[in-house]
Amino acid sequence: MKLQYDYQYFPISIPDKGAGGKTGNWRVVKPVISKEKCIQCKACYLWCPESTIHIDNEVYIDYEYCKGCGVCASVCPVKAISMVMEQ
Amino acid sequence: MKIISGNEAVALAVKLARVGVVGIYPITPQTSIIEKLAEMKANGELDAEIIRVESEHAAMASTFGAAIAGVRAFTATSSQGLLYMHEMTWWVAGSRVPVVMVVATRAVGAPWNIWDENTDFMSERDSGWLMAFASNPQEALDLTLQAFRISEDERVYLPMMVGMDGFILSHMKTNVNIPSQDDVDLFLPSRKQPFVLDSESPVGMGNIFPPIEYMKLRHSIHEAILHSEEVIRKVGIEYQKITGINNYSTLNVKYKLDDADYAVVLMGAWAGDAMEAIDELRKQGLSVGLYRIRYIRPWSEEEITLALKDKKAILVIDRATSMGRGGPLYLELKSTLHHEQMCGVISGLGGVLLNKGDFKEIISRFVERAKQGNAKGITWYYPKGGEKIELKSPRYVEE
Numbered sequence: 001m002k003l004q005y006d007y008q009y010f011p012i013s014i015p016d017k018g019a020g021g022k023t024g025n026w027r028v029v030k031p032v033i034s035k036e037k038c039i040q041c042k043a044c045y046l047w048c049p050e051s052t053i054h055i056d057n058e059v060y061i062d063y064e065y066c067k068g069c070g071v072c073a074s075v076c077p078v079k080a081i082s083m084v085m086e087q
Numbered sequence: 088m089k090i091i092s093g094n095e096a097v098a099l100a101v102k103l104a105r106v107g108v109v110g111i112y113p114i115t116p117q118t119s120i121i122e123k124l125a126e127m128k129a130n131g132e133l134d135a136e137i138i139r140v141e142s143e144h145a146a147m148a149s150t151f152g153a154a155i156a157g158v159r160a161f162t163a164t165s166s167q168g169l170l171y172m173h174e175m176t177w178w179v180a181g182s183r184v185p186v187v188m189v190v191a192t193r194a195v196g197a198p199w200n201i202w203d204e205n206t207d208f209m210s211e212r213d214s215g216w217l218m219a220f221a222s223n224p225q226e227a228l229d230l231t232l233q234a235f236r237i238s239e240d241e242r243v244y245l246p247m248m249v250g251m252d253g254f255i256l257s258h259m260k261t262n263v264n265i266p267s268q269d270d271v272d273l274f275l276p277s278r279k280q281p282f283v284l285d286s287e288s289p290v291g292m293g294n295i296f297p298p299i300e301y302m303k304l305r306h307s308i309h310e311a312i313l314h315s316e317e318v319i320r321k322v323g324i325e326y327q328k329i330t331g332i333n334n335y336s337t338l339n340v341k342y343k344l345d346d347a348d349y350a351v352v353l354m355g356a357w358a359g360d361a362m363e364a365i366d367e368l369r370k371q372g373l374s375v376g377l378y379r380i381r382y383i384r385p386w387s388e389e390e391i392t393l394a395l396k397d398k399k400a401i402l403v404i405d406r407a408t409s410m411g412r413g414g415p416l417y418l419e420l421k422s423t424l425h426h427e428q429m430c431g432v433i434s435g436l437g438g439v440l441l442n443k444g445d446f447k448e449i450i451s452r453f454v455e456r457a458k459q460g461n462a463k464g465i466t467w468y469y470p471k472g473g474e475k476i477e478l479k480s481p482r483y484v485e486e
Contacts, residue, residue: 008244009300009307010183010281012290020294 018065021050027068029083031061037080044072044081088264093224093256096263097189097249098123100231101133101161103271104187108136108153108160110146114168115201116253117191121163143168147175147188154179154186155292157283159235161186165253166193166207173211179246180215180308182292185238185280186246188216189231192355193253194437201253202438205355206407208250209383209415215308217247217315218384222358225263226381227251229332232271236322239279243315245308252356252406254438270329316385338382338390343369347376349454350395352420353404354380357441361404364446373454380416388423395420400428400457402450406435413465428457434468445470 033044038059045053052065053072061072073081091099097120101109111121127133136158138149146162154160164172169190179186190211194204205220212218217237221227227249234247251257266274282290296304316338323335334340342362344350351361358379365375378394395401401424405414412418417431432449435441441449449468456462469476 009304011181011304012282012292013294015289015291
């Protein structure tokens with residue numbers, strides 16, 4: 001949209017991928033996947049309530065959106081995910 | 088040329104503007120606008136969607152939704168209804184979407200009162216709407232037509248409300264010049280608006296904005312109202328081309344003012360009575376003139392200062408109050424002019440009628456006080472015998 005006058009602002013926004021769902025800096029603990037223990041069973045990917053776990057050959061966590069709730073750690077059958085305090 | 092009432096004039100203006108959606112909810116004294124629109128729709132004269140809703144809040148909300156979807160939209164209301172849609176008026180103004188509303192002014196309860204007073208209209212001053220006030224049915228039609236053009240101008244993009252005195256204008260029948268549909272089509276191009284809610288190019292509307300962005304939006308509304316002054320003058324000149332009415336090239340209207348020592352400032356229907364009173368006082372040798380405020384927003388500081396700065400004294404007659412402070416027009420003028428001799432009169436509340444004699448009395452009293460140099464402060468004026476009426480309300484008295 002081209003604005004002709006510098007005082008014209010409108011209260012609209014263009015939808016963007018997860019623009020409002022980023023975690024910011026308030027997360028207390030974060031899940032870390034241990035690659036040695038992980039068996040790629042995809043349980044964490046299925047159970048993550050924020051859908052922040054993606055699969056790209058193997059599972060990985062998108063920390064921009066992860067809230068640190070710990071569900072993935074508790075559903076992991078081999079306890080490959082540990083919750084680590086944020087620094 | 089037809090003999091029609093103010094409400095019928097507004098309804099005809101809405102029809103001529105080819106409005107697409109009207110959200111309607113009846114309230115005295117505005118009801119006959121929407122009755123007339125519904126009648127036109129039933130007769131097949133009006134090609135618009137008429138949405139009957141359950142409240143004024145919903146009337147404005149449905150109008151707002153239609154406007155955002157890209158249709159020319161209109162609604163009308165009064166008094167309690169305007170207060171009920173107060174929340175939605177802020178939403179519409181904040182969204183910068185062109186909408187036109189006509190307000191037939193009426194007193195606000197309690198106590199219950201259906202007669203004319205401008206307080207309801209004036210209470211919307213802060214919301215970010217452009218606000219014009221008519222003084223006769225002809226002007227109600229003209230301003231309604233111009234409102235569509237002004238609010239859809241790309242320099243403005245703000246909603247506009249047109250006020251008129253309830254009953255006095257809305258139900259009084261006078262001669263009204265009605266422009267032809269072809270002329271109006273020349274004057275009013277197809278609708279423009281800043282954004283349209285459309286599934287083809289999705290935008291979000293109504294979501295939360297962070298503090299700085301919100302403040303910038305508010306700032307932009309303020310700037311748009313300031314810039315709308317030149318737009319209003321240009322639209323007035325354009326309107327003259329199709330109707331020949333040479334009255335809209337300025338925001339406010341002067342009457343015998345340029346050579347006058349004393350100025351009377353007011354707005355609305357009783358300007359007619361005041362003009363007649365001024366004519367007679369002029370014959371008696373009092374040098375008074377009238378300045379009628381037509382646009383409350385934008386408030387043209389430049390025009391008002393030019394017109395009133397060299398007057399010896401100024402009298403502001405208000406048909407509205409800001410309780411405990413004075414009339415809104417008086418307060419606005421005081422902040423514009425810093426004039427030493429300025430006094431306010433509050434009258435006409437809740438349908439109190441002033442006639443020519445009352446205006447003569449008010450103005451000649453004011454001139455006497457101004458000559459003594461103490462034209463200051465606010466007085467409440469009751470027409471003949473009114474101050475003698477005692478309120479006979481039961482009171483609880485402790486023994």
